[in-house]
Amino acid sequence: MIKNYKIITLCGSTRFKEDFFEAQKKLTLDGHIVISVGLFGHTGDDEVWRPGVKEMLDDMHLRKIDLADEIFVINKGGYIGESTRREIAYATSTGKTVRYLEDEHADC
Numbered sequence: 337m338i339k340n341y342k343i344i345t346l347c348g349s350t351r352f353k354e355d356f357f358e359a360q361k362k363l364t365l366d367g368h369i370v371i372s373v374g375l376f377g378h379t380g381d382d383e384v385w386r387p388g389v390k391e392m393l394d395d396m397h398l399r400k401i402d403l404a405d406e407i408f409v410i411n412k413g414g415y416i417g418e419s420t421r422r423e424i425a426y427a428t429s430t431g432k433t434v435r436y437l438e439d440e441h442a443d444c
Contacts, residue, residue: 339367341368342367343405344368344369344370344371344404344405344406344408345370345372345397345400345401345404345408346359346360346370346373346407346409346410347397347401347408347409347423347424348409348410348411348416349415349420350373350375350376350377350378350384351378351379352410355437356372356373359410360372363408373397374393374396377390394422397423398426401430402430406432406433406434406435407423407424407433407434408437409434409436409437412438413438414438
């Protein structure tokens with residue numbers, strides 16, 4: 337029997353690396369397929385800052401959102417940066433459900 341697992345793409349600042357891992361673990365154990373970021377530029381993956389790499393990764397993340405049923409925003413302390421705001425807007429414009437780690441998602 338093939339199950340219909342919900343696909344969830346994680347979005348948020350890569351400064352919250354441990355929170356990404358925790359969310360991925362929890363959502364996986366809840367029975368979801370989780371798509372995450374490939375590199376954590378704000379926590380040690382310096383390759384992100386090479387010419388053209390961040391732009392490629394940003395575009396690739398939109399394709400990950402295309403694959404998903406919904407996105408899950410890692411908004412620790414209410415923080416949502418510019419890239420994450422773009423991803424939320426993109427997900428919303430394509431009809432994806434948007435859920436948040438923290439209920440209050442302030443503009444910081």
